[in-house]
Amino acid sequence: MSTARDAMTGTFAADEPGSLRERKKKQTRRAIHDAAYHLVAERGLAHVTVADVCTTAAVSDRTFFNYFPSKAAAALGLPGTAVTEESAQRFLSGTGELIDDLCELISSLPSDDEDGVQRIRELVKIEPHLLAALHQWTSGFRQRVIELAEQRSSGQTARLAVALVFAALILHADSGYTGRAGRASAAELRRTISLLSSVATD
Amino acid sequence: MSTARDAMTGTFAADEPGSLRERKKKQTRRAIHDAAYHLVAERGLAHVTVADVCTTAAVSDRTFFNYFPSKAAAALGLPGTAVTEESAQRFLSGTGELIDDLCELISSLPSDDEDGVQRIRELVKIEPHLLAALHQWTSGFRQRVIELAEQRSSGQTARLAVALVFAALILHADSGYTGRAGRASAAELRRTISLLSSVATD
DNA sequence: ATTTTTCTTGCAGAGTGTGTAAACTTACGC
């Protein structure tokens, strides 16, 4: 992976990953999430205000909302755009089974952080309210995926496939389903879908 | 169906269905939902405030929140308690296949209104934000159902079954899946689950 | 008729989230 650094000048191209701006944005995003995560883990969601998070992260209240739409989203560290343009293109030009490619698409969400999913599980376990927030976010994610899926297969089939894949995803996110940490891989999702299918036809 | 009216005195037992209090509560709940539904359908969610709904429904702002936790919930007419004690008991003492009984449980949610699901679909179609609110509500519903399911079948099987049933339920609520109006019957849910299973094993 | 319980309402207040415009920082061309 090239870092897009210009070999002649040593400067970065505008707003590409690696530019000063992008690095700073990633940094403040991370600062906000970290602050929210730790505060909520300690005090509980209801006893943390956005203002608290902001002072801890050393940003203004207004900046907070430039990065996250809500306190819950910040605590969970939910990405603003769940499907990157790159993932979308790869999916649209995919050749495999729809379900398999959907699993691939879904499992490639951009996290700031490798232990992102781990943090989500921890918080959800101690703050069930956050599960609702997570599902709300997932709803937007799902909408986008449906749009993409309908460009590969039309109508009902697409919706059914998406429903299955998200059922599997939620099972993985829901703590208690499996003790495993870390994000769900495409293979694991595919396996869970097989399980779902077998349960349906008992 | 007995109305619980006391044959001697002609009065109603306290707080049972048919008592004056219960009727009035149902009435104001309905008034609030109707007002919210129509206003949101006309102006869109963002251009309706809780205060607007309250003046239309002729209740105080404070009363609004005694019936619905949010503007979106009122517009959609989402019931406060999704699973009645009665449904829960019937499910727990059920004898059929877990999946089938879950379909029965899920499809028996208490609606104030026969065309409740129809209204939900209409609103969601013009206000995608409401889909998120719906999923959030569904999240709480799901939690309760998981509790119940785990009392009939333990651990993973219960979770898998619930995931399937809710996948089907969401498909039905989501406009665009099927043109049919009205609430989803247990049989329709069961059929959708079969479809899901067939999509999984292509 | 009186007491008790439940529901409604008004008020006050903390907290969330948005529009706007000014200050500031980074990027780019020269």
Added chain:
DNA sequence: GCGTAAGTTTACACACTCTGCAAGAAAAAT
């Protein structure tokens, strides 16, 4: 370098959501 363009942060003001509390109104129980 240097000046302009573009993007980001910040303060301020403001509408709105939602909750707690206590007094009043309505219904049920005695």
